[in-house]
Amino acid sequence: MPDARRTEEGEAVTALILDVFRLNGRLQLAGDRLVSELGLTSARWQILGAIAYSDRPESVAWHARTMGVHRQGVQRIINELSKEGIVEFQSNPHHKRAHLVVMTPKGQELYEAAIAKQVPWVNELSEGLSPDDIATAQNVVDRLKSRLEEASMRQDQSPSQSGRS
Amino acid sequence: MPDARRTEEGEAVTALILDVFRLNGRLQLAGDRLVSELGLTSARWQILGAIAYSDRPESVAWHARTMGVHRQGVQRIINELSKEGIVEFQSNPHHKRAHLVVMTPKGQELYEAAIAKQVPWVNELSEGLSPDDIATAQNVVDRLKSRLEEASMRQDQSPSQSGRS
DNA sequence: TTTGATTTGACAACGTGTTGTCATTATGTT
DNA sequence: AACATAATGACAACACGTTGTCAAATCAAA
Structure with missing residues (x-):
């Protein structure tokens, strides 16, 4: 048994994780x-954001990689958005199957309407908080996220490492 | 349009939210x-934690309220855990239907085994982070959570408040 | 060109959480 | 006691994400 108890940081991070x-x-x-009244959900909104923030049209798989989630989930939602005329597929000159996803004008209006609702919401939510503290929080969260991503990468790349030294 | 742009805090909190x-x-x-190799999942583990941390046996609905999630989800998972002999129901002297949930000896072993895995994991994850920064992060996260809980309560209690002054 | 590995989309099954409805049980009011 | 209200568990439908499999397309190597 390497560590039977949590370190001070371990205890604090455990509490942070639960929060x-x-x-x-x-x-x-x-x-x-x-x-919701725009016909959107958190998941749909997040995907529209990924599309909006990409410099050029990209494939579904590319967006999924960037967002750190699996292709299939993004695919399902984007297919729904496509049926509803919120996004559409462009043919990809470099790949016959991997179509590129772009927002329709209707989709852009929707996304801007969502932002218009988020701005006053987040302004009220964050009112009175110290920008320094927020930055510190974001830094901690980001570092934990990065470490987990690295650990996840290591585990995926060397699944044969079952023996112990 | 009350606020067309995000405040400084709003901008920082938006970035924090994405992270x-x-x-x-x-x-x-x-x-x-x-x-996973213990036959647990994050959701099951979290529910076992709620049971472990309650001072006395409590009902499913009580646990759901404490965890801030809906009864139905907790009910389904606890029913599964019951079938697998990880938790069991005690008859409630004060209520004929709302049985009390307790962990079986097998469940307690399982929960302790999960903690034994979490301790070295979180110690490594948090190694080198400043306890002060972690505490600040937790404080910010907790304040945002509390504000959202309050706002959610307000919205639930006064759904007739549709007009604006 | 041929072969094999990788990427991508499609499909299905499942775990988890949300929403809504229903019957049963407690609780509070009259 | 009788009634209305709230709390609780059961059930079903759905949204979202994960996991696995498959075929088509692309790419790299021989």
Whole structure:
């Protein structure tokens, strides 16, 4: 047994993790409420954001990689958005199957309408918080995220490392 | 249009929120990997934790309220855990239907085994981070969570408040 | 060109959480 | 006691994400 007890940092990060779970749940709820009357959900909104922030049209798989989620989930939602005329597929000169995803004018209006709702919402939510503290929080969260990404990469790349030295 | 642009805090919190989403995803993944060989998942683990931390046996609905999620999801998972002999129901002297949930000896072993895996994992994950920064992060996350809970309560209690002054 | 590995989209099954409805049980009011 | 209200569990439908498999397309190597 290498470590039977948590270090001071380990204890603090454990508490932070539990709060992150709860905050995430609340954010999903609030996000769904915020854009539900636009016919959007948190998941759809996040995907529209990925499309909006990409410099050029990209494939579904590319967006999924960038977002750190699996292709299939993004594919399903983008297919739905396509049926509803919110996004559409452009033929890809470099790949016959991997079509490029772009927002339709209707999709762009929708995305801007969502932002118009998010701005006053987040302004009220964050009112009075110290920008320094927020930056510190973001830094900690980002570092934890990065470490987990690295650890995940290591585990994926060397699954044969089952023996111990 | 009350606020067309985000305040400084609004901008920072928006960035923080996006990172919280990504961190949450990574934590779910890491948590599932950590306890998968015990036959647990992140969701099951979290529910076992709620049971372990309650001072006395409580009903499913009570746990759901405490965790801030809906009864139905907790009910389904606890029913599964019951079938597998990980938790069991005690008759409730004060309520004929709302049985009390307790962990079986097998469930307690499972939960302790999960903690034994989490301790070295979180110690490595948090190594080198400043305890002060972690505390600041937790404080920010907790305040955002509390504000969202309050806002959610307000919206639930006064759904007739559709007009504006 | 041929072969094999990788990428991509399609499809299906499942775990998790949300939403809504229903019957049963407690609780509070009259 | 009788009634209305709330709480609780059961059930079903759906949204979202994960996991696995398959075929088509691309790319790299021989």
